[in-house]
Amino acid sequence: MTIRNWGPLTLALLLAPLPAIAADAPSLKIVSEGPAPQRRAIQLIVHSERVGRDFAIQVTAPGTPPILPGQMAPAVYVLDGGYDVAGPTGWLLGGAGTMAPAYIITVGYPPGGPYTRERDLLFGPGTRPDGTVAKGGGGAAFRAFLLEELKPLMEARYPLDPKAAVLFGHSLSGIFTANMLADRPEAFRGYLIASPSVWADPSVIDRLKAVRARAGGRKVFVGYGADEEPYMVQGGRGVAEALSGDPEHLTLKVQAFAGEQHISYYPVLMSAAFPFLLPRAAPIRRPSPITLTPQQSHRYFGTYVLSDGRQMTIGEDEDGMLLQVPGMPPTNIYAEALDRFYVHGVDARLTFEPGDQPPSAVRFYVNGAEAVARRVQ
Structure with a gap:
């Protein structure tokens, strides 16, 4: 017997934007659109006027996307392209019932284009532990791209709940995510800050302490590998300590992943963080069928x-x-x-x-x- 399911719907929905909503879309230029390297995703190459460069956006819809009138779903915006595992992992976690079904939207760079990660993710220069300087300086423009161009476009194309969005960053994008929370906490409902490069911007610690009282009940997950370099562990702990102590205004979960290094815990990080940040309203029911005449x-x-x-x-x-x-x-x-x-x-x-x-x-x-x-x- 063939069991039909809604899995094949994912790509069909992604390739069919909502025309009634798309009329309100911002002027972010879509250079190209088509299937993505990741399975079940599409890829948009977009040109940002705020940054002046192209970005590669991959969108993975949940296995059971919103289909009812007025129904919306959360979105997780994942920096660094999600290392090509964020989309499939989010799809699996949503389908397994361990998190609310969500659109996973990864932000990366087109193949062959300029790789300006350090500039985009840092708001100014930072001194690495080895004494060299990370130039940075493009953080404000990149933030404007996310909030003023990309996020409105995604919310125009897909049935996304703007009040349920999550931002996820690791390492340099982790310090960018920490800066977003410190300076614009209202921009996202949840924040996943992984192995933040606090060395690049130590001032974020004091700004995070100051933001707790106006966090508005937001959820934050802070994670890092327990076997990372000491300065990275110190950065993760510093962010966690800065955000702790005010559960009335901010719900915090912190996890040091035992035996893991800087990137090795990335896949299990999502399994730990996504259900905390985007819990299901209720467990998936798995009844037994009866036979009708x-x-x-x-x-x-x-x-x-x-x-x-x-x-x-x-x-x-x-x-x-x-x-x-x-x-x-x-x-x-x-x-x-x-x-x-x-x-x-x-x-x-x-x-x-x-x-x-x-x-x-x-x-x-x-x-x-x-x-x-x-x-x-």
Whole structure:
């Protein structure tokens, strides 16, 4: 038996922006668009007027993206391109039910283009532990690109909740993320600060201490490898200590990853941090199916209209009852009881009005959101 699911929907949704919303998009120029090197993602090459250069943006949609009227999802903006593992990891964690399904948006550099990471991530020069100087100086322009160009564009193209965005940075991008929290805490709801290069900007410590009282209940995860260089461990501890002590205004979690060095803990970091920053509203239910008679099943067959005018149809195929909603592939639904159905492996279910006659409406639940669809035939 073939079990249909919503996994194939990811790329289809990504390649089909929302036209009604896109009219409000900012003027960030999209140079090219197409499949990304990462599986299940698309890649946009965009040109930033704020920075004056191109960036490579890869977008991975959650396995069960928002489909109900008005439904939105959080986004995690990952610097350093997410080392090409952030998108797949976020997709897996969301699908496994350990975190809220989220769009993973990585920010990197196009192949063959200028690699200006140090300049973009630092707001000024910083002295490395070996005495050499990291020039920096482009942090303000890069921050403007993220907040004034990229974030509005993503929120125009995809059903993203602007009040639930998370910023994730490691090493140099970790100190950039710490600076974002210190100077613009309202820009993101959550912050993942990993192995921050505090050596490049020691002033961030005092500014983080000052920001705690106006953090507005934000969540911050600070992580570092326990076996990193002593100055990196000291930087991670310094950021954590600066943010501690005010749980009323800021929810903090700190983890030193035992036996790990500067980059080796990156994959497990996401497994620890994403569920803390973006917890699920409720666990995924995994009921057992029951068998309905053909007469019982046929009661639910018909066409139902959502509040945005989309028609969802319930019928059957060789594998059983079939749900079809515009914008998503057909998927089988399974009865857990009379009038209650679910989609295998995801947080999606349907509850029909009880009774002997064909139901006049169905309540549709996806990822904690719900909507009513009225029967039209």
